[in-house]
Amino acid sequence: MDFGLSEEQEMIVETVRAFVETEIYPHENEVERSGIVPPELGDEIRRKCIDLGFYACNFPEEVGGAGLDHVTFTLVERELGPGSLGLTVFFGRPSGILMACEGEQRERYLLPAVRGEKIDALAITEPDAGSDMRGMKCAARRDGSAGSDFVLNGTKHFISHADVADFVIVFAATGEEETPKGIKKKITAFFVDRGTPGFEILKGYDSVSHRGYHNCTLSFEDCRIPASQVLGEVHRGFDIANQWLYGTRLTVAATCVGRARRVFDLALPYAAERKQFGKPIGANQGVSFKLADMITEIDAADWLTLAAAWQVDAGRPADRQIASAKLYASEMLARVTDEAIQIFGGMGLMDDLPLARFWRDARVERIWDGTSEIQRHIISRDLLRPLGA
Incomplete structure (x- = not known):
């Protein structure tokens, strides 16, 4: 099995990452303060995404999308994850369920959504x-x-x-x-x-x-x-929900991975630079072991999510794998953000840093698109049904 990214996938990852850093990050503090995304800002992000050629990239080329496979689209979602969701929602990814449109519904709903004309x-x-x-x-x-x-x-x-x-x-x-x-x-x-x-x-x-x-x-x-x-x-x-809505759980898993990496990227240099008792706090096992656990969990969630997307692309049953990815990644994000705040100490809870925001944002991931309990039900049912239980 090839765990590397293709040249095209590397380019896509770098492009989306740069978009988030230049077009999303600068507006996050104001959105966090006001709780509002000005309509003109949402329209600007949507227009720039269209110009970039990434709008509705999860849809097939036959309807005007970029035709990305599930693995590549999961990489896109992972790179969008670190950004404020209030802003990245305008980096359009219409619901895949629109592919069930028939007849005039395609002209009225599907195609305008893919073109970015309707949300x-x-x-x-x-x-x-x-x-x-x-x-x-x-x-x-x-x-x-x-x-x-x-x-x-x-x-x-x-x-x-x-x-x-x-x-x-x-x-x-x-x-x-x-x-x-x-x-x-x-x-x-x-x-x-x-x-x-x-x-x-x-x-x-x-x-x-x-x-x-x-x-x-x-x-x-x-x-x-x-x-x-x-x-x-x-x-x-x-039936139509079961057929098309699995992708939302992959999205949650992927965005959790991306957000956890942003959190880790804040905690790691801080642990190396912040000194207590004459040495970096990262030199203490109490901190260094936290970092080791954090990156291990992030990598595990990343591979679990990509493996689930690969299962879908291979045409294999993937309900359990998707549920496992959503369950583990969302709970991993909660642990990683909590540990990052512990590393920063009191400063981790201050508005000067985005960690408190990530900590609050992480909580809903275990609830929406199927709670952790629902995911455990899906996983255990998949295991037990073949045994008649």
């Missing part, structure tokens, strides 16, 4: 459902008086960057079915455009993680959706 958001989570997708209460019913229209009612929350989205892909219950585990909801995915009557995007909760990257609450009240805006098949939303 999408995914709406799954609800106040009472959380990770239980088949337990959601947001529901769409057919309106017999209007033929094939659906009428959508309910609430979604924790919907990332819906405040800057032009349309939202909403998952809603459209029926019920009997399963071996009892009655479960049938789920359908819908496109809902900003400005649709009965659809309101509300300010979400104030989060300690990723300031400037907002979560929103979505309200649907007798919101009428034409059947032409069903993504995939009616009642098959759960």
Whole structure:
């Protein structure tokens, strides 16, 4: 197995890294202070990403993307990871689920998203459902008086960057079915455009993680959706989510690795330069062993994530590998940021350094896109099912 990067991959890594350092880092402190990304700044980042040829690089060339394989795209996400998420969201990576578009949906949603003309958001989570997708209460019913229209009612929350989205892909219950585990909801995915009557995007909760990257609450009240805006098949939303949304967990794993490396790159020179009792603090095993553990965990998470992406590219089942990468990388980031603050001591908690921000940002990674407990469930189920357990 070749663990090296190709010349093209090296170039991509260097290009994205330079973009983050020049276009993202200079604005981070202001976004952290205000909690807001000015619209003109978001538009500027998006335009520069398009000019660079990296917008929608996770999409195939046939629809206008760069056609990167999963390993190379994971490298892109890793290099974006150290940057403020409120800013890097404009380095466009539309949701892969848009590849399920058919007919006129491609011209209306897929292609504009790939060209950077429209931004999408995914709406799954609800106040009472959380990770239980088949337990959601947001529901769409057919309106017999209007033929094939659906009428959508309910609430979604924790919907990332819906405040800057032009349309939202909403998952809603459209029926019920009997399963071996009892009655479960049938789920359908819908496109809902900003400005649709009965659809309101509300300010979400104030989060300690990723300031400037907002979560929103979505309200649907007798919101009428034409059947032409069903993504995939009616009642098959759960299948389409399983087919396309695995990539979000790889993204979380990769960005955690990138952010951990930025943290480590702050801690290492500090340990070599900061003196206590007449010698660098890195000369003490209490610090040097922390550094050894930190880099070992970062490298382990990196290879675990790239290996999962390689599995996908090879056409092999990769649910367990992706879950392992997301689980380990997100928990690794928490440990690394905590140890870095310990190395810096009191200064690690001051606003003069970004460590406190990384520490706060790290907390959400173990929750969104499937909690650590969900990832452990996926991993253990994959191990035990072949044994009949």
